Amino acid sequence: MSDPVLTVAESLKDRARAALGSRNLILVGLMGAGKSSVGRIVAHQLGIPFVDSDAEIEKVSRMSISELFAAYGEEEFRALETRVMKRLLKNGPRVVSTGGGAFINDRTRKHIKKGGVSIWLKADLDVLWERVSKRDTRPLLKTENPKQTLENLMNARYPIYELADLTVLSRDVRKELMADEVLQAVIDARTESAA
Numbered sequence: 001m002s003d004p005v006l007t008v009a010e011s012l013k014d015r016a017r018a019a020l021g022s023r024n025l026i027l028v029g030l031m032g033a034g035k036s037s038v039g040r041i042v043a044h045q046l047g048i049p050f051v052d053s054d055a056e057i058e059k060v061s062r063m064s065i066s067e068l069f070a071a072y073g074e075e076e077f078r079a080l081e082t083r084v085m086k087r088l089l090k091n092g093p094r095v096v097s098t099g100g101g102a103f104i105n106d107r108t109r110k111h112i113k114k115g116g117v118s119i120w121l122k123a124d125l126d127v128l129w130e131r132v133s134k135r136d137t138r139p140l141l142k143t144e145n146p147k148q149t150l151e152n153l154m155n156a157r158y159p160i161y162e163l164a165d166l167t168v169l170s171r172d173v174r175k176e177l178m179a180d181e182v183l184q185a186v187i188d189a190r191t192e193s194a195a
């Protein structure tokens with residue numbers, strides 16, 4: 001007899017895969033929300049390719065994000081990010097995890113909106129701070145009071161992340177559970193739009 005737990009998990013993947021069709025699934029949200037780590041699991045579950053825009057930018061430029069910011073400044077970084085995102089979104093389905101500022105840029109957001117289903121991983125300040133304070137690879141947080149900077153970014157950006165098609169609350173639960181919630185959100189959105 002089939003295991004009912006396994007059957008539920010299989011059906012979650014299958015239903016989410018069917019709901020997504022040929023569209024991309026694009027994860028947006030602040031630094032530390034879990035876009036890269038949860039996105040990778042979601043792609044594996046769906047059996048479709050995973051790409052991370054920060055990693056892709058580092059690959060094409062052969063520089064780290066910190067080096068890019070230091071050498072060319074944020075504006076040039078954003079222009080490169082827009083071009084890379086446009087290319088990554090051309091063929092679907094893929095799971096695309098974005099850098100924290102991608103969805104905030106008007107031009108990049110237009111490509112994301114056109115390129116598939118966007119999902120905001122929304123987290124509170126303490127969750128984000130606990131995660132990002134462990135590494136100092138994020139140029140925007142190299143300030144005197146990085147926690148305050150993160151809070152300022154939240155206040156400025158949350159009204160824009162809200163424009164994403166879907167939202168999932170990112171919290172300190174297993175990443176696999178977060179991934180399941182992303183899959184469920186994709187299914188629910190499809191069901192609602194069909195109703």
Ligand SMILES: Nc1ncnc2c1ncn2[C@@H]1O[C@H](COP(=O)(O)OP(=O)(O)OP(=O)(O)O)[C@@H](O)[C@H]1O
Binds near residue numbers: 032037099172
């Ligand atoms: N659900 C979770 N529970 C515990 N730790 C998590 C969870 N999700 C992510 N993390 C950890 O938080 C850190 C940041 O996660 P991740 O790199 O996926 O975030 P991000 O949204 O891609 O950030 P950035 O915008 O800087 O790329 C990583 O160390 C990751 O392992």
Ligand SMILES: O=C(O)C1=C[C@@H](O)[C@@H](O)[C@H](O)C1
Binds near residue numbers: 100139
């Ligand atoms: O939130 C942001 O603006 C950024 C987040 C990172 O993912 C990187 O894309 C870069 O450090 C900028």
Ligand SMILES: [Mg+2]
Binds near residue numbers: 035037052097098099
């Ligand atoms: Mg990331």
